[in-house]
Amino acid sequence: MNSVLVRQKFLDFFRDKAHEIVPSAPMVVKNDPTLMFTNAGMNQFKDIFLDNAPVKFARIANSQKCLRVSGKHNDLEEVGHDGYHHTMFEMLGNWSFGDYFKEDAIRWAWEFLTEVVKIDKNKIYVTIFEGDPAEALEQDREAYDFWKSRIAEDRILPGNKKDNFWEMGDSGPCGPCSEIHVDMRSDEERKKKDGRELVNKGDPRVIEIWNLVFIQYNRRASGELELLSKKHVDTGMGFERLCMALQNKTSNYDTDVFQPVIHEIASLTRIPYGNSEKTDIAMRVVADHLRAIAFAIADGQLPSNAKAGYVIRRILRRAVRYNYTFLQQNKPVIYKLLPALIASMGNAFPELALQRNLIERVIFEEEQSFLHTLESGDKRLKDGIELMKKSGQQELNGKIAFELYDTYGFPLDLTELILKENGFTVNKGEFDREMTEQRNRSKSAAQVESADWVMVRPGNEQTEFLGYEHLRAEVKINRYRSVTLKDKKLYHLVLNRTPFYAESGGQVGDVGYMDDGEEKISIVNTIKEHGLVIHVADKLPVDTSAVFEAVVTDGVREATARNHTATHLLHQALREVLGSHVEQKGSLVNPEYLRFDFSHFQKMTAEEIREVEVRVNRRIRNSISSNVLTEIPMEEARKMGAMALFGEKYGDHVRVVQFGDSVELCGGTHVDNTSRIGLFKVVSESSIAAGIRRIEAVTGDKADAWYRDLEDKLGAVEQLLNHPQDMVKAIGGLMEEKSSLQKQVDNFSRESARLFKERLKQQATVSGDITVISALAEEPVNDMAIIKDIAFQLKGEIDNLFLVIGTVVNDKPFLAVALSDKLVQEKKLHAGEIVKTAACEFEGGGGGQPFFANAGGKNPAKLNLAMEKALSMAGS
RNA sequence: GGGGAAUUAGCUCAGUUGGCUAGAGCGAUUGCAUGGCAUGCAAUAGGUCAGGGGUUCGACUCCCCUAUUCUCCA
Numbered sequence: 015m016n017s018v019l020v021r022q023k024f025l026d027f028f029r030d031k032a033h034e035i036v037p038s039a040p041m042v043v044k045n046d047p048t049l050m051f052t053n054a055g056m057n058q059f060k061d062i063f064l065d066n067a068p069v070k071f072a073r074i075a076n077s078q079k080c081l082r083v084s085g086k087h088n089d090l091e092e093v094g095h096d097g098y099h100h101t102m103f104e105m106l107g108n109w110s111f112g113d114y115f116k117e118d119a120i121r122w123a124w125e126f127l128t129e130v131v132k133i134d135k136n137k138i139y140v141t142i143f144e145g146d147p148a149e150a151l152e153q154d155r156e157a158y159d160f161w162k163s164r165i166a167e168d169r170i171l172p173g174n175k176k177d178n179f180w181e182m183g184d185s186g187p188c189g190p191c192s193e194i195h196v197d198m199r200s201d202e203e204r205k206k207k208d209g210r211e212l213v214n215k216g217d218p219r220v221i222e223i224w225n226l227v228f229i230q231y232n233r234r235a236s237g238e239l240e241l242l243s244k245k246h247v248d249t250g251m252g253f254e255r256l257c258m259a260l261q262n263k264t265s266n267y268d269t270d271v272f273q274p275v276i277h278e279i280a281s282l283t284r285i286p287y288g289n290s291e292k293t294d295i296a297m298r299v300v301a302d303h304l305r306a307i308a309f310a311i312a313d314g315q316l317p318s319n320a321k322a323g324y325v326i327r328r329i330l331r332r333a334v335r336y337n338y339t340f341l342q343q344n345k346p347v348i349y350k351l352l353p354a355l356i357a358s359m360g361n362a363f364p365e366l367a368l369q370r371n372l373i374e375r376v377i378f379e380e381e382q383s384f385l386h387t388l389e390s391g392d393k394r395l396k397d398g399i400e401l402m403k404k405s406g407q408q409e410l411n412g413k414i415a416f417e418l419y420d421t422y423g424f425p426l427d428l429t430e431l432i433l434k435e436n437g438f439t440v441n442k443g444e445f446d447r448e449m450t451e452q453r454n455r456s457k458s459a460a461q462v463e464s465a466d467w468v469m470v471r472p473g474n475e476q477t478e479f480l481g482y483e484h485l486r487a488e489v490k491i492n493r494y495r496s497v498t499l500k501d502k503k504l505y506h507l508v509l510n511r512t513p514f515y516a517e518s519g520g521q522v523g524d525v526g527y528m529d530d531g532e533e534k535i536s537i538v539n540t541i542k543e544h545g546l547v548i549h550v551a552d553k554l555p556v557d558t559s560a561v562f563e564a565v566v567t568d569g570v571r572e573a574t575a576r577n578h579t580a581t582h583l584l585h586q587a588l589r590e591v592l593g594s595h596v597e598q599k600g601s602l603v604n605p606e607y608l609r610f611d612f613s614h615f616q617k618m619t620a621e622e623i624r625e626v627e628v629r630v631n632r633r634i635r636n637s638i639s640s641n642v643l644t645e646i647p648m649e650e651a652r653k654m655g656a657m658a659l660f661g662e663k664y665g666d667h668v669r670v671v672q673f674g675d676s677v678e679l680c681g682g683t684h685v686d687n688t689s690r691i692g693l694f695k696v697v698s699e700s701s702i703a704a705g706i707r708r709i710e711a712v713t714g715d716k717a718d719a720w721y722r723d724l725e726d727k728l729g730a731v732e733q734l735l736n737h738p739q740d741m742v743k744a745i746g747g748l749m750e751e752k753s754s755l756q757k758q759v760d761n762f763s764r765e766s767a768r769l770f771k772e773r774l775k776q777q778a779t780v781s782g783d784i785t786v787i788s789a790l791a792e793e794p795v796n797d798m799a800i801i802k803d804i805a806f807q808l809k810g811e812i813d814n815l816f817l818v819i820g821t822v823v824n825d826k827p828f829l830a831v832a833l834s835d836k837l838v839q840e841k842k843l844h845a846g847e848i849v850k851t852a853a854c855e856f857e858g859g860g861g862g863q864p865f866f867a868n869a870g871g872k873n874p875a876k877l878n879l880a881m882e883k884a885l886s887m888a889g890s
Numbered sequence: 891g892g893g894g895a896a897u898u899a900g901c902u903c904a905g906u907u908g909g910c911u912a913g914a915g916c917g918a919u920u921g922c923a924u925g926g927c928a929u930g931c932a933a934u935a936g937g938u939c940a941g942g943g944g945u946u947c948g949a950c951u952c953c954c955c956u957a958u959u960c961u962c963c964a
Contacts, residue, residue: 319960383960387961420894420961421895421961422960423960452893455964456962456963803911805911829947846909853947858948859946859947868947869947870946870948
């Protein structure tokens with residue numbers, strides 16, 4: 015059964031059981047500080063489990079793109095070495111929100127596996143939670159009984175808390191789970207050893223394919239468990255594993271999910287798959303990572319140097335590293351695999367084909383830059399090896415290996431490999447110590463402690479957002495908690511209603527204050543977390559049950575709104591001027607300025623930027639009123655021509671913001687008429703990644719200020735030039751004049767230097783076999799650069815020269831000594847030493863090379879003494 | 891969020907206790923050679939040593955701040 019059909023059958027099956035089929039949420043998580051990527055199917059329903067969002071459908075099923083590369087689930091280093099670990103994978107899941115529970119979940123899982131996709135019942139084992147005395151939890155008897163009626167009791171295995179009790183995090187919803195395992199071994203092997211002994215024992219052929227989680231508890235921050243009133247089902251089945259089982263393969267990579275890409279790698283590298291263990295691992299790594307990166311980029315997460323973007327970059331780099339070391343590819347090649355990936359997954363995920371050009375360019379550029387990193391690390395390591403050869407060391411200092419890794423991004427295993435090729439080893443103990451230290455530093459720096467929510471007005475009513483119309487409102491506190499990070503203590507307040515806009519969609523959160531007549535609490539930021547609008551305050555009100563007046567700082571909000579509306583107009587103008595390939599890739603809107611990142615492949619020309627400005631400003635002057643539609647079904651919004659990003663959440667009713675022909679899905683705050691923006695000015699256009707450009711612009715007062723600043727500068731220049739008729743011409747004339755004067759000055763100083771040099775030559779006295787010259791340099795040759803120049807010239811012209819020149823610049827004495835090479839060698843004289851000793855005379859210091867040195871001091875009156883001192887050292 | 895590092899010619903990079911007249915390769919320009927090209931030979935131009943402060947007689951080099959980039963940890 016091919017993979018496309020498997021996915022389809024799963025969704026069809028649950029559709030028949032009255033489940034709503036929803037699309038995969040984006041792999042990149044927005045608005046959840048605790049998570050960078052979707053790492054399980056349940057992520058997009060977290061708000062429902064936490065009871066922060068209403069249930070729209072009680073039964074849901076889908077296939078969710080997941081990425082496990084950071085945090086609790088981190089499989090990155092395992093990928094490729096076996097047949098079943100992945101960074102990105104699809105999770106098939108069915109959910110019940112307060113609807114069906116253990117019985118139906120178990121019945122349908124069994125029915126799907128044994129009747130729809132027809133897995134042999136005799137190869138299936140299930141596990142149930144065995145209980146945990148420490149938590150006072152009993153064995154999950156219910157699950158056991160429901161299984162008992164379907165499967166032989168000796169195939170129902172008890173599992174411990176680690177395997178069979180699922181928790182979302184340190185706190186939150188949790189509950190026992192029941193796993194379904196399939197024994198994929200051959201008949202003979204199965205006869206030899208009972209499969210039940212291999213369940214959860216790491217045997218790659220006896221694998222868990224489905225986990226049914228029964229959410230019935232909530233864990234409090236204190237660690238206590240409380241029973242939930244509404245129970246939920248959360249299941250997850252690894253799509254790739256299921257395909258492997260159904261296609262009777264020994265590895266996920268042998269299924270039709272990966273084989274097209276692996277074939278392509280084999281043909282590009284001219285190494286057949288199956289050639290050797292090492293090259294096979296590398297090909298699996300590349301195939302897996304390509305998928306993860308391509309989907310991440312399609313979901314809008316570009317590789318970068320921090321946070322989520324950096325995680326993506328690291329995945330790509332791991333692929334490049336394997337490609338480089340084991341497949342001998344030292345040129346970018348991974349980007350060439352995209353067509354193969356699109357051929358196998360493009361149907362289920364159209365975003366891949368639509369963004370192909372961008373994805374290829376980004377991957378190409380990243381490959382190139384990392385290959386460069388590897389090259390320079392390689393060079394650095396080879397330098398270290400040369401040193402070891404000279405000193406006869408056998409083992410590379412672990413600190414050096416760590417430095418290579420930590421600072422230059424050079425992987426340890428590559429260091430070890432190269433050392434081994436040269437007959438050396440590395441001290442891994444030292445390396446690990448450095449690594450542990452690094453970890454501890456980070457941990458102590460990133461400590462955030464959130465206390466339990468204190469419910470002031472229980473009932474979890476949704477916060478009503480009033481901010482589109484109002485900047486102040488009477489509000490009450492629903493709940494609050496304290497948050498401690500490092501030495502700072504802040505308070506999170508959730509209100510029944512609020513005029514404050516929470517940071518979202520690139521627009522920063524509102525600031526302002528809350529006042530109950532007794533005290534004024536300032537709100538320093540507003541953020542969104544798990545569907546809650548959180549007002550961040552620096553102190554807790556004395557009376558949390560009071561009625562407050564909540565007030566948003568309005569000048570700031572108005573400035574932000576101007577920038578947000580201007581962002582929409584900019585987006586529209588860019589598409590008109592550059593073409594419809596322009597897509598939003600990131601946006602920041604704050605009171606100061608706006609920043610807009612978009613896909614485009616060349617630097618914008620000055621004319622294009624100007625044209626964009628003209629178009630935006632024209633629309634501002636046309637005074638276009640806003641037309642905001644709320645609660646519009648997604649389909650309708652698309653019909654209106656709304657520019658939307660991929661992967662809105664399921665069943666979403668969206669808000670559409672329209673200014674004339676500019677139609678966007680947007681939850682942000684806007685001005686009611688474009689004329690309120692006043693003025694728009696692009697202040698910079700730059701590149702932030704391959705195929706992505708960034709525009710920064712200002713509006714309103716800030717744009718005024720920009721032009722005023724320019725005016726001031728021009729005014730100042732004009733004044734300096736005595737108000738010429740044509741400023742450009744005047745400056746051009748000045749520049750020309752300057753360069754001709756400069757030439758004259760150069761000639762003069764060259765001439766005075768030449769004269770000075772001639773004078774010095776005439777002053778030369780011969781003492782023994784040494785030609786001594788000593789002189790004071792005065793205007794216009796009292797310049798150390800000129801003196802140096804003359805000294806080097808004389809050194810070339812006179813044999814056995816001993817030259818001492820003194821001068822005074824800005825009331826400070828200077829001394830230069832030049833010796834011909836012969837004197838240095840034969841008489842063991844050293845200008846640096848001479849100058850150092852002589853400089854003591856005028857309270858200074860100096861140094862230099864044996865043949866030329868200079869010194870400076872503080873007391874110009876003693877310059878003569880210093881020169882004499884220097885001369886006295888001529889020896890002879 | 892924390893640690894480490896980098897920023898030198900158009901590009902890629904050297905510059906080892908603070909003083910080597912800031913260099914190399916590629917590229918650019920010019921001239922010469924060749925019927926033309928690949929190319930070869932020769933010469934020339936090109937630098938606020940990221941920006942700002944400090945220490946010092948003297949800073950590309952040491953210290954502090956800022957910006958940008960890279961990298962590791964979370």
